[in-house]
Amino acid sequence: MTQADSKSGAIEAGRLARLKAQAREHLLFYGRELSDTLITQAQGARLRDETGREIIDFASGQMCSTLGHSHPAMVKAIQDATANAIHIDSTKIAPEVVELAAELAALLPPTLDKSMFLSTGGESNEAAIRLAKKHTGGFEIASLANSWHGTTAAAASSTFSSGYGPAMAGAYALPPPYAYRCPVRHCEGACDMTCLDVGFEMFDTWSTGAGAAVIVEPVQSAGGIIVPPDGWLRRVREHAAARGMLVIYDEAQTGLGRLGLNFGFEHEGEPPDLMTLSKTLGAGVPLSALVTGGAVAESAKSKGFSFYTSHANDPLPARVGLAVVRTLVGENLAARAREMGAYLRQGLDDLAQRYEMLGDVRGRGMLIGLEFVHDRKTKRRNPEMVDRATKRAFELGLIVNRPGGAAHCWRIAPPLTVERADIDSAVAIMDQALRDAGAR
Template identity: 55%
Template sequence: MAPVQERTLSPRSFERHLLHYGRDFLNELIVRAEGSYLYTEEGRAILDFSSGQMCATIGHNHPKILEAMAKAGQTVIHLDSTMLSPDVIDLANRLCELLPQQLSKVQLLNTGGEANEAALRLAKIATGRFEIIGMAGSWHGTTTGAASTTYAHGRKKYGPVMPGSLAIPSPNCYRCPIRHCADRCDMACLDVGFEMIDATSVGEEAAVIVEPIQSAGGIIVPPQGYLGRLREHCDHRGILLIFDEAQTGLGRVGELFGFEREGVAPDILTLSKTLGGGLPLSAVIASDAVAEAARENGYSHYTSHASDPFTATVGLAVVEVILGEKLTERAAVIGQYLKDRLRELQHRHEAIGDVRGRGLLLGVEIVADRVTKEPGHELIKALSARCFELGLNINRVGGPHSVWRLAPPLTVSQDEVDQAIDIMDQALKEIPPTTQP
């Protein structure tokens, strides 16, 4: 047996044993998190405007989350997937109370990709068909089925996707995908998209899966009426509609769910990031009709941690904090304040081409040239790095990753918003568009 060696940790030690799974790791180690802040090993405080991986919805290490974890740790952590704890049933009931009546059957899982995988399997087995229609710029996960409907990035060099994977254009009003709309979107991209589906489908369409607001695709907000027309296209063809609310659900966009603004309910809903408060918890919620048809046809989607009691207890706490602290309403108010401050920056800095989003899910598109809308690929990298040096963490998203995604915890204060704006303002002053190669 090898002798136990003293553990030494340096900022670059991850290069020895950690597998790279995307972008490069940051050089500073995070040793503590609380509220809207991360704290490095060197004692630096970093304002986190990405809520971790979009999961710390109610702030890092919220006291109610810690309390729920302590409670769950003293009772039951894990069970066989056929065994249920009271909190699993209570969370399913609580979610259904918040949703349209037809969404009434819940399966608790772990990640967003896993929930979307379950949603796709439900749609296929309930309808007996296999084609899945996604949307350009979408992100639904990296498991095989979810990855096949993900079009934001990460599709190259992995071989064939699932048979029957189709796509419609993204309703990107800043960069119209069909070069049609100027000042006002008439949703021609949606109609053209379904004309292409009709031309290319083999007649086995099971479902459409979309995000009410595309997040990884660049914070793309569909125009008012879009989801309603999408529902009409689905109903006309007998296709199920799936809403992936991993990032829009449970208050982030200023409504409890992203689909509420248009009053359009899906046949299947998935929740994840915003549900677990930083722990891995997701849910797929289906209508009675879909659930019954799937059960009759033999639906099976076991996972090692389906209906885990530990995370269900935490999920209940998250929901109660969101409702009890009125964080949905707060997201609408603070989100509008943040959006107004971002538009002030846009007036001062040519690098900001567009500001968009709802509630506390906002996007700032960085451009090298505001007239031509040339994406600021290298510029946003430099700006993001400078913001981090100054104490602000923000993600880069969008096809060319030229959009800042601002998604702070719903508990973020106005003072913290002002601090973030000051940091972005300083970075934009120091690194103008003319510095892009």
């Protein structure tokens, strides 16, 4: 690549053809089709592709880049780590690991003061479920239908989406608080939590009395940006406590400012027994955390809990996580998510006023969902329109995401550092993409 190519992101034609041929020959399919477009640079809320074209990223990469791509604090943290320690034995602790645990504890209630650091959200949820089973002695895990918690064994068994079965013994699905499409055909537009009560009543008819945990997201992201009503997390805790089960909040996509507060559970002030963090903690670097309190941790330890991995408590990702937490606090990004999220929501609400096929707009902070329907009377899902509009938006220079469990929705989740000008440009592209795709 020439110097000019390096600045623009463009790839020389011969090399580009060779890379695309090698991609087709050597890259293994992992569950979703790979794009034929190569991305060469990423900065802030914008990417550059193989031709040097700029693309606005309103998916934050894989929902990870909450600070924006290549944020200076992250770049410095990685540079500092390479000059000090990248990886050591997991039982040998680097200073940045201790500091990250302490600074997370300072942001959380006293009942969430102990952390272990892993690599992925699936790992952290796997560890959380294992710890809950050790502490309680039970094996039954309840989670929401159409949820996403990972692809490892226990996490995948708590991921109730089509094509992910069969689940492990003891896995149970609860109806989600999906007000737009009430799963028990009871509510109309506003969830009154009947679905949750019915779900636990059904759980009781199936349970052997060996409940271990309930795992939920404060806002269900991959399931279509399902926002629970006020009091729902409290009701989950009440049902869990009545059955001797722990509560796990999976804050992979909701934690660290995304919803307009440091953590999603703060909207109700209902802390869990265990919390997992991942995507937003590493902000693009593989890092996750399992957080719990001393009493639960000591109980599980005394009963033989262990979770060995090669990269537990690695110093490089811990240093990045520390930079993320400090940037979140120092730049007051949670407040910025509220402000910019409200501005973005205005633009999306305006689109919904003009397009009948946008049946619902919902979300919190900088995590907003658009649900596509054939018409608002029948609410029939319209994944075909989503597919056409998503492809057209990319052609026009915008990445919007279809969540894995809701192919009839757009998930809008730009970096928390996004500028108003990028929001204006993105909404304008969505408007044109909808028109070009034939939306009414």
